[in-house]
Amino acid sequence: MAEVVHVEVGHGEHHxxxxxxxxxxxxxxxxxxxxxxxxxxxTGMAMALIGGYFAYVFRMQLAFPGxxxxxxxxxSPAAYNSLVTNHGxxxxxxxxxxVLIAAxxxxxxxxxxxxxxxxxxxxxxxxYQIFLLSAIVLLASFFVPGGAFGGAWTSYAPLSAKAQYNSxxxxxxxxxxxxxxxxxxxxxxxxxxxxxxxxxxxxxxxxYDIPMIVWMIVIASILFMCSVGPLVAGAVMLLFxxxxxxxxxxxxxxxxxxxxxxxxxFFGHPEVYVVLLPAMGIVAEVTCTFARKxxxxxxxxxxxxxxxxxxxxFVWAHHQFISGVDPRATYLFTTTTLxxxxxxxxxxxxFVATLYGGSIRFTTAMLFALAFTGEFLLGGVTGIWLxxxxxxxxxxxxxxxxxxxxxxxxxxxIIATFAAIYYWFPKMFGRKMNESWGKIHxxxxxxxxxxxxxxxxxxxxxxxxxxxxxxxxxxxxxGADMQDMRVFATMSLIVMLVSQIPFLINFIVSxxxxxxxxxxxxxxxxxxxVAPSPPPHGNFGPVLPEVYRGPYEYSVDGREKDYWxxxxxxxxxxx
Amino acid sequence: MFEFLDKFMPGILxxxxxxxxxxxxxxxxxxxxxxxxxxxxxxxxxxxxxYLIFRYRQRDGHKAEYISGETHKQKQAIEIPHYLxxxxxxxIIIPTFLVWFNIKIDVPPPDEEVRIVAQQWxxxxxxxxxxxxxxxxxxxxxxxxxxxxxxxxYSYHLESKDVMHNFSVPVFRLKQDAIPGRVISGHFKPILExxxxxxxxxxxxxxxxxxxARIFIKSEAEHNAWLAANTPATSDTGTLAIVxxxxxxxKKDRNNG
Numbered sequence: 001m002a003e004v005v006h007v008e009v010g011h012g013e014h015h016x017x018x019x020x021x022x023x024x025x026x027x028x029x030x031x032x033x034x035x036x037x038x039x040x041x042x043t044g045m046a047m048a049l050i051g052g053y054f055a056y057v058f059r060m061q062l063a064f065p066g067x068x069x070x071x072x073x074x075x076s077p078a079a080y081n082s083l084v085t086n087h088g089x090x091x092x093x094x095x096x097x098x099v100l101i102a103a104x105x106x107x108x109x110x111x112x113x114x115x116x117x118x119x120x121x122x123x124x125x126x127x128y129q130i131f132l133l134s135a136i137v138l139l140a141s142f143f144v145p146g147g148a149f150g151g152a153w154t155s156y157a158p159l160s161a162k163a164q165y166n167s168x169x170x171x172x173x174x175x176x177x178x179x180x181x182x183x184x185x186x187x188x189x190x191x192x193x194x195x196x197x198x199x200x201x202x203x204x205x206x207x208y209d210i211p212m213i214v215w216m217i218v219i220a221s222i223l224f225m226c227s228v229g230p231l232v233a234g235a236v237m238l239l240f241x242x243x244x245x246x247x248x249x250x251x252x253x254x255x256x257x258x259x260x261x262x263x264x265x266f267f268g269h270p271e272v273y274v275v276l277l278p279a280m281g282i283v284a285e286v287t288c289t290f291a292r293k294x295x296x297x298x299x300x301x302x303x304x305x306x307x308x309x310x311x312x313x314f315v316w317a318h319h320q321f322i323s324g325v326d327p328r329a330t331y332l333f334t335t336t337t338l339x340x341x342x343x344x345x346x347x348x349x350x351f352v353a354t355l356y357g358g359s360i361r362f363t364t365a366m367l368f369a370l371a372f373t374g375e376f377l378l379g380g381v382t383g384i385w386l387x388x389x390x391x392x393x394x395x396x397x398x399x400x401x402x403x404x405x406x407x408x409x410x411x412x413x414i415i416a417t418f419a420a421i422y423y424w425f426p427k428m429f430g431r432k433m434n435e436s437w438g439k440i441h442x443x444x445x446x447x448x449x450x451x452x453x454x455x456x457x458x459x460x461x462x463x464x465x466x467x468x469x470x471x472x473x474x475x476x477x478x479g480a481d482m483q484d485m486r487v488f489a490t491m492s493l494i495v496m497l498v499s500q501i502p503f504l505i506n507f508i509v510s511x512x513x514x515x516x517x518x519x520x521x522x523x524x525x526x527x528x529x530v531a532p533s534p535p536p537h538g539n540f541g542p543v544l545p546e547v548y549r550g551p552y553e554y555s556v557d558g559r560e561k562d563y564w565x566x567x568x569x570x571x572x573x574x575x
Numbered sequence: 576m577f578e579f580l581d582k583f584m585p586g587i588l589x590x591x592x593x594x595x596x597x598x599x600x601x602x603x604x605x606x607x608x609x610x611x612x613x614x615x616x617x618x619x620x621x622x623x624x625x626y627l628i629f630r631y632r633q634r635d636g637h638k639a640e641y642i643s644g645e646t647h648k649q650k651q652a653i654e655i656p657h658y659l660x661x662x663x664x665x666x667i668i669i670p671t672f673l674v675w676f677n678i679k680i681d682v683p684p685p686d687e688e689v690r691i692v693a694q695q696w697x698x699x700x701x702x703x704x705x706x707x708x709x710x711x712x713x714x715x716x717x718x719x720x721x722x723x724x725x726x727x728x729y730s731y732h733l734e735s736k737d738v739m740h741n742f743s744v745p746v747f748r749l750k751q752d753a754i755p756g757r758v759i760s761g762h763f764k765p766i767l768e769x770x771x772x773x774x775x776x777x778x779x780x781x782x783x784x785x786x787x788a789r790i791f792i793k794s795e796a797e798h799n800a801w802l803a804a805n806t807p808a809t810s811d812t813g814t815l816a817i818v819x820x821x822x823x824x825x826k827k828d829r830n831n832g
Contacts, residue, residue, distance in 0.1 A: 078781045152778040158755060159738040159780055165695065167781055251756025257739060258754060291631070297644035297653060322741075323752040324759055327679040334671055338664045345660050349653045350644065352620065355627040356652075357640035362632070370628060377620060381613045388667055390605045390674030394588070394748040397741060397776040461606075462591040463745030465776040469784030476592070476745065476772040555639035562639060 031121035032537055037107030038428070039128050043135060044099035048414075050139070051090040052497055054083040063483075063490035065470040077469040078167065081150030084467055086138070088153030089175070092271070093182050094135055096413035100278040101224075102131070102186065104420055105193045105217040107428065111528035112211045114202025114545045114567070116538045118192045127188035134181035141174035149175035152467060154268070157249030157260040161241040173242050180235045183228055190221035202527060202567075204547035208302075209566065211526045211551040212295060213281030215302055220277040223309045227270035234263030258324055265316035272408065273312045277305055279376075279416035280347055283369045286419050287351055288552045289524045290366035291358030292562050295552040296350045304350075308343040315340060321389045322396050330389040337387035344380050348373060359555070359562075363522075364438030368419035371446050372411045379407030382457070400460030403453040410449055418445070418503070425507075426521045430533040431514030437506040444499025451492025455485035523563045526551045530567050577601040577674075585610070588748075595771065595792060596747035597764040601674045603748070608670055612663045682762050685730030689721065693733070693740035693753040696782040698773065704802065715805045719788040724798040725768050733759045741777035744790055750776055765792040 027035060053071075058080055060069040068074050075083075106124065110117055118124045141148040149171040151159045160176075163169035197210065197218050237248040238260065247253030249260050280301075288295050295301065317325055317333040351373050360366065382404040385391050395401060418441075425433050464477050471477040471486070520529040528535075530545050545567035553564040577600050584607035594600060631639075642649060690701035690709050700721045704713035709732070723729060733742050735753035743750045747763050775786035793801065 077784055081778075081781065081783070150781065154778075156739050156778065159778065165738050165780055251754070257756070292639040294641060294643055296642065297650060299645065300650065300653065322750050323739075324754045324757060327675070330675060330679075331672060334675075335668060338668055341664060342657055342660060346653055346657055348620070349656060352624050352627065353644060353652055355624070355631055357642055358627075358631045359633045359637055359639040360628060360631050374621060374624060377617060377624075381617045384613050384667065385606065385609050388605065388609060388671040390671040390678070391602055391609060393675075393678060393750055394602050394606075394745070396750050397743070458591070461588060463772075463774075465743060465774045467778045467783060473785050474772050474774065474787050475789075555641050557641050 029125065031117070031125050033106045033110050033118045033121070033124060034428075034535065034539075036124050036128050037103045037105075040098040040106060040131065041103035043132060044095050044103060047090050047094040047098075047135060051087050051095060052500070054087040054090070055493060056497055058083045058087070059490040059493050061469070062471070063487040065472055078147060078150060080469045081152075081467070082142070082148040082168075082171070085150050085152050085175075086142075086148055089138070089179070091409065091413060092153065092275075093179060094138065096275040096409065097182070097186060098131060099417050100275050100282075100413065100420075101193075101217060101220060102127070102189050104213070104278055104282065105189065105221075107424070108528060109193055109196055109214055109217065110200070111427070111531060111535060111539055112214050112526050113197060113200065113205060114527040114530075114540065114547065115196070115200040116540065116544065119196045119200055120192050123188050124192050127185045127192070130181055130188070131185035134178045134185060137174055137181060138178035141171045141178070144170035144174065147171055154261075154264055155238070156264075157238060157241065157257045158251070160260075161238060161249050163242070173239060176235050176239050176242070180232060180239075183232055183235075186224060187228065190225055193217050193221045202545050202547050205566075206547075208298065209547055209550050211281075212284040212298070212301065213278065216277040216281030216284075216305060219305055219309055220274045223270050223277075223312065224274045227267045227274075227313065230263045231267035234260055258320070261320050261323060262316070265319045266313075268319065269316045270309070270312045272405075273308055275412050276408070277309075279372065279412040280305070280351075282416045282420045282423075283351060283372050284354075285524075285526070286365050286369035286423050287354050287373075288554060289423070289522050290361045290363055290369070291355050292361075292554045293354050293356075293358040293552075294554055296353040296356075298550070298552065301347055301350050304343040304346040308340065308347075311336060311340050311343065315387075318387055318389075318392070321392045334387060334389045338384065340387075341380070341384065348377060348380070363422070364433070364435055364442055365419050365422035367439070367442045368415050368422065371442070372415045372419065375407060375415060375446075375449070376411040379404060379409075379411060382407060395460065397466050398460035399456045399464045399466060402466055403456040403460055406453050406456075410453075414445070414449075418442075421507070423522070424528075425510065425514075426517030427528055427531075427533050427535070429511045429514070430517060431510055431512075432517045432521060433510040433514055434506050437502045441499055441503040441506065444502075445496055448492045448494075448496025448499055451495065452489045455489045459485055520565075523561075525553060525563050525565050527566055530565065577604045580604050580608075584608075593746055593767060593769070594748070595765055595767040595769065596744075596749065597766055598674075598678050599746070599748040601677060605670050605674050609667055612666060616660070616663065679761075682730070682760075683728055683764075685762060686728045687724065688730045688732070689723070691721075691731055691733045691742055691753070692736060693742065693775065693779075693786075694736035695738065695780050696775075696786040698742075698775075698786070698788040700788075702802075715802065717805070721773060721788060721790045722798065722801050723765055723790065723792055724795055725765050725792050728762065728764045730760060730762050733761070738779050739777045740775045740779050740786070743774040743776035744771070745774070746771045746790075752777055768792050768794060 057069055057072045061075045061080055146168045149168050151166050159165050160172055166172050197214055240246040241248055247255040249255045249257045251257055284295055314336045317329060318337045321330050386395055386401060386404060422433055422438055517533050519533055527545050531539050547566045548570055549566055551566055555562045556564055581600055581604050584604055587610060588603045588606050688703050688709050692699040698719050700717050701709060702715040703709050704715050706713055733751055733753045735755045740753040741750055742753055749763055751759060751761050770789055770791050773788035773790050
């Protein structure tokens with residue numbers, strides 16, 4: 001079949017003979033899962049640039065307090081708080097969630113389970129439209145009187161509940177509305193992921209033949225659905241407190257401000273695993289392909305991730321050890337929090353064990369996947385100092401916490417995402433990204449990232465607390481050696497941000513000019529590599545693939561090729 | 576027990592800032608215990624990880640092995656370390672519980688009491704004065720300055736007038752949220768004379784960044800001199816002055832920004 005591949009404003013497109021759609025119905029109001037995946041991905045990337053810019057501005061303020069910041073100007077304390085708050089909000093709700101779950105889930109699930117589209121394509125389209133609206137509402141909050149909300153991404157009541165406290169009469173409600181809309185969008189998307197995976201798998205694909213990333217997105221969607229209810233209820237109550245004068249979180253009128261923390265963290269902690277699991281899935285796929293190895297203990301990883309999901313509902317109060325909950329409650333939450341190290345460790349050990357006996361190809365995607373395992377290990381283990389309630393008395397709300405969760409979230413939302421982009425780019429756009437530029441991007445990102453947060457661990461252990469506009473106001477924190485570490489962290493951030501320029505150029509140029517990739521450039525097994533690159537509307541053409549084996553049959557003994565695609569018919573027994 | 580263990584520990588936190596409370600040593604030792612256990616695992620796994628990356632890089636004539644990880648023997652490669660991790664978890668949980676019990680639950684009878692009131696954006700400290708009873712006429716009220724006597728068991732009662740704040744004294748290894756509508760009590764016993772930071776460690780609005788105070792730990796004689804020099808309960812106007820100053824500063828920042 002003659003294929004005409006032509007590319008416009010960053011979207012891969014394929015002319016099907018029987019379809020002639022206008023630009024609008026093809027790209028803007030499309031119900032094609034791949035286009036919706038792209039919409040999520042590009043929106044997420046744009047938001048990541050905004051969130052990164054915010055980080056640059058407030059880190060410059062911390063390194064050089066009070067001086068004029070290039071590309072911003074002088075930063076006021078109120079604006080500092082808004083930037084810190086919205087950096088966190090954007091990176092979690094508008095970058096990690098859309099790129100890892102929505103973009104990857106939409107693009108990959110139908111391709112990897114061998115069907116032509118999501119089972120509810122119109123709900124899928126609605127999901128993105130609500131998501132886009134939520135992003136616009138959040139960004140609009142920077143242009144209302146009083147400015148954007150500045151009460152931290154956790155939005156603790158009563159600071160967030162009353163304009164007289166937070167001084168952002170419009171910013172605070174808009175922030176809440178944006179978060180709530182975003183959650184609605186992901187509930188709609190999650191329904192699709194779960195239903196599609198359970199009902200639309202290719203013929204022959206049994207439950208243990210599903211690629212790990214698909215499992216992970218499904219489990220993450222279930223976790224999200226189960227945890228988000230209390231937050232939505234809490235958000236509506238908080239919105240009523242802000243706008244209608246109710247007093248759910250107002251102690252003076254019989255409410256309880258700590259209630260918000262429970263509702264928030266009951267969602268907030270499972271949320272960490274909602275974004276972690278898809279990242280783990282990406283790393284599983286990339287590691288197996290480039291180590292030419294079967295995934296070590298598929299079932300153990302799967303069960304661990306389910307156990308992790310269940311356990312994650314019983315740890316939320318470790319965010320509240322010193323916030324006035326009964327001291328006896330911490331015994332329970334310390335225990336559950338430390339127990340969660342076991343499923344996470346099993347999964348990481350399995351990734352490490354997968355390398356054993358492999359033949360590792362160091363492509364850019366593989367470097368990012370390996371970096372995820374190494375960096376997340378540090379992020380995971382530093383959680384133990386904080387999960388232990390005794391040390392948390394001291395470390396709570398210091399930069400140690402901040403460095404810890406950046407060591408988990410950056411590997412998840414940045415490093416694993418880059419692994420995914422470099423790995424599936426040929427499938428998305430039919431061309432490969434440039435490997436040399438990719439490696440420059442990789443080393444700049446990794447060196448910059450470690451340079452930012454290792455000093456912040458030390459500063460945090462030295463007593464530096466969070467969300468402070470200018471540490472020179474604190475005599476014990478104003479020393480020259482501490483300030484030097486802040487400057488070093490800021491310089492590392494600039495290295496990390498500048499390293500994204502080769503990525504962006506590589507990405508845009510490769511869409512048009514990259515080396516052409518065939519159907520299966522990495523010699524991988526899963527079904528998405530059976531479809532043409534990029535896949536047309538309907539993905540596989542008239543005949544959907546059939547599945548005969550699991551997704552990770554690499555280097556099987558007695559076979560000439562070191563991979564064995566899931567859809568390849570077994571050769572008849574020679575007897 | 577923690578004092579004894581402390582002799583064998585690297586003392587990471589103490590190298591960063593001094594210990595000024597009686598229970599700081601417990602948190603420092605717990606920090607070191609976790610550092611040793613977790614650090615061991617971290618470097619072991621990371622080292623093995625890099626070894627595997629190097630050992631099994633792609634080479635000519637070398638083909639990957641087919642290992643499913645599903646057989647019992649192969650699974651042990653994960654199961655054995657995971658039991659060891661469980662042991663380490665228990666080894667961390669036990670001292671954690673001890674430290675938590677000693678600091679948060681087992682409250683010693685106080686010699687002195689202070690009342691701490693947080694608000695946007697200042698700390699007000701009510702020192703009990705000579706009669707050692709709070710809420711009487713000889714209370715000494717100070718703003719953003721807490722004066723305490725060395726080697727004395729204190730009990731504090733923490734309140735907030737408006738939003739969440741957090742009373743944090745890094746040299747004490749102490750943090751406690753202040754919650755509107757509640758009085759939260761805790762204790763500390765200073766063991767080192769000097770002057771250090773008090774922080775607000777919970778986001779509390781525009782001027783959260785300047786909501787600091789100072790703690791003054793003095794010998795009994797010096798402390799008594801300070802008590803005598805301060806006439807009781809007239810400095811509440813000082814609080815208002817500071818609050819107003821902060822608010823006008825905020826307005827200025829807003830206009831500038």
